[in-house]
Amino acid sequence: MTEPILSADDVRVVFPGRGRRATATAVDGVNLDIAPGEIVALVGESGCGKTTLARTLLGLERATSGQVRFAGQTISRRTSALRGYRRQVQLVLQDPTGSLNPRHTVYEAVAEGVRIHRLSGERKRVADALARCGLRPPERFFERYPHELSGGQRQRVVIAGALVLEPKVLVADEPVASLDASVRGEILSLLLRLRNELGLAALVVTHDLGLAWNIADRLAVMYLGRIVEVGTPEQVFADPRHPYTKALMSVLPESPIEPIVLTGEPPDATRIPAGCRFHPRCPELASGAAAGAGVAERCVGERLPVLPAAGTGPTLVSCHLAAAKLAKSR
């Protein structure tokens, strides 16, 4: 397998409590590799730690334990080293209206990164980045302000701002969640095209499973600080093995599976349940399927190991029942 460009190695991120607030373990042991030119979708519900993981990969959050590696090198905490790193790994945020300064023209917004990194040929770089993002001819957009653009155009400007530094990896946090349906496909096509033309790798953080199906090479499902299932979208969607993944698939519109609507709110990172972290909401445990396979006690009492960072290969799943089923089938 090719060497991953970006990887998380047993990353844990703990936010210490203050006063009466309890300590929250937002990321509780994650291994994840992203190969050059690979698009990985990280899906999960609000509060599962997916954004914290993305921020840690960007060096915006310090891992409590574990490491983030870029091209084999552990990223340093020194400001100068981080600056170099951030040129390689760029962030695209959810809401383009919020992430653009309303008083800056498109040119200034895109040129900002070039100025910070003191690169030469600013004008050409900005024009190239805008053109790559489908804003053609780029000169026509230079002097425009964000309020003069449509939502889709603004998101293109944000992506151009990331691309102008010629990064190796994009980390996109819900890149299309605030966009209209018709624009959504356009922006996703753009990400896919950038991958094909520039070999740009991407980690796309989302709760939109359709997005994963549309563009991801690999899909990682996160639940309460851990990745619970990872595989290609084909594998995971055709045969979801973790009960949480199954439930997520079942509530999609047009899903062939009978909807499994999980009751209760997403769990709390300050109180991670013992045993399997999903067990209080697990439909397999509640229905007695886990007991039938003789793993119910382990679900409640035995912690699951952290999944390894696999590149290609079969799906990996963090579930006592799925492991028991697999062992039986062998």
Place this chain on the structure above:
Amino acid sequence: MALLELRDLTVTYRTEGGPVPAVRGVNLTVDTGQTLGLAGESGCGKSTIAASILRLLPTSAKVTGEILIDGDDVLKMSWGKLRAVRWAGASIIFQGAMHSLNPVQKISKQIAEPILLHSPDTTPTQASKRVAELLGQVGLPVSRADSYPHELSGGQKQRVMIAMALACRPNLIIADEPTTALDVMIQAQVLDLISALVRDHGIGLIMISHDLSVLADTCDRLAVMYAGKIVEEGPAHQVFTDARHPYAEALAWAFPVIGDPRTRLSPRGLPGDPPDPADVPSGCSFHNRCAVAEDQCSTRDMELWPAGERRLAACVRVLEAAEGESGRPFVANEEKATGEGVLG
């Protein structure tokens, strides 16, 4: 008599730059126990329609046509009558509802407010009993009544908003993007709840969204809007899976059916931007973004033509298809169109 009927509704905003038509002649009906989905991009006029039904638009909006709730025209109602219809006849679950709760008031008080306003002789005991009942209906524990909004999660806040909308037992509920910004699982919970309420209480529901796949799953009928007009209407599932209007088709494709190999690694969007409401293209307003546009589309005015059983679409292709099937053209429409073409 239909629960809600919109007849040739137009809404025009007066702005400094001149009049901006946001809704340009919309006809819709919703019956008791029926769910109608209204889909379209930002700026297509769908939220304007929602607000116009209860006369909630700013004074800069000029509304013409008729909005009949149980046969009464909302636009001609006196203020007193209108106040009675708001909440008790029809209520709205607003877009971004989670942020429209008062942060310094307990939710029980907020839910009770419309009840006390509409029946002033309600005793506090009766009101709190009704609040408990409503919380039960939306699947929140009664112990939550004394919570403040910040103590609730997004999904719970949305449930509180639904409870408020139900407080005065309206026959019609308008839900404007009720699940946008919610997680998949919470979205499924909220949609289940809304469907159950329609089923059990026989209320009529208009659900507004840009996500066609959600509307197809929840609604009986679906109307797709573009630039202030309805361009396709029909049974929700049919419109989603087999759209007759190219715009409705593009919207449907934007949300892939997972597992469909045609959409794997090939996201589809719609090039271009929605038109500026102040400057809508002539002829079919969609023609400049349409992949199958013909010469006549830029001049010929479209109207909703029959496009199959209980289906309507505003696209010349449905006329052509009908001609092909029946072997004879729709003479009246053809003549009218030719005349306009010459004038245009």
